[in-house]
Amino acid sequence: MRVAFYGRLAEAIGREVEIDLPAPAAVTAVQRRLAELYPGSGVDAARVRTAVGGTIVHGDRLVQPGETVEILAPLSGG
C-alpha cells in the first residue's frame, strides 16, 4: 500500500513509502502499521490527519487497492 506524507512527517519518514499492508484495509489499520514501522516519528501524534482521494477521512474508511493514503502532519496554518 502506498503512503504519502506531508509536513514534518515527510522530513522524518520520506515523501512516499510502500508498506506491507494489503488493501482493502481500514485507515485505523494503516495508522497502526505506520506507528509500528516508524516509532518516534510523530506519525501517531494527536493532530495528525489522514486523507484519501483528496478528502480527509476517519479511521473506519476502507482503503481500496490502488488508493494512496496521505498522512498529514499537524497543520502550520497560513
Place this chain on the structure above:
Amino acid sequence: MGCVVRLEPVRLDPQQELATAIAASEGVGAVVSFVGLARAEGGQVERLVLEHHPALTEQSLRAIAAEASERFDVTHVHVVHRCGVVEAGEPIVFAAAASAHRRAAFEMADFLMDRLKTDAVFWKREEGAGKRRWIEPTEADYAARERW
C-alpha cells in the same frame, strides 16, 4: 457576492490584489485589506517554505472564504495565499473584504485571518542561520480562532 480565492506559487502583489478587490467591490462604501509578511526575526529567518497539498489547500481556503461570506454582510471576499518559498519580508497572504459599511468589512477581514492562521492547509518551516524550524499555530492563534 463576489469571491476570489487563489493559491499563488510565485509572487503576491498586494497592490495589484487590492486594486482588483476594489474594482470588484461594485462601488460599495468600504474595502478592508490585510497583508501578512514573512518576518525576518531579526535576521534569523531568511525564508519561509510553505508546503501545500494539491487539493486540500485550495479547498481549505475556499471553505474559509465561504464561511466568512455566510457570517458577514459583505459583497466581495478576496483571499490570495502564497505557497512555495517566500523570502523574508515578502508578502505571504492578502485578505480583503468589501461591504456597504466598514464594520462588516473590518470584522470579516479579522475573521479571515484568524481562520487562515489555524485552518488553512499548509505546513510551514522557517529557514535561516543554518537552521530549519517547523511552525505550528500558537496558543494565541487557537484562542483567536475561538473568538468567533
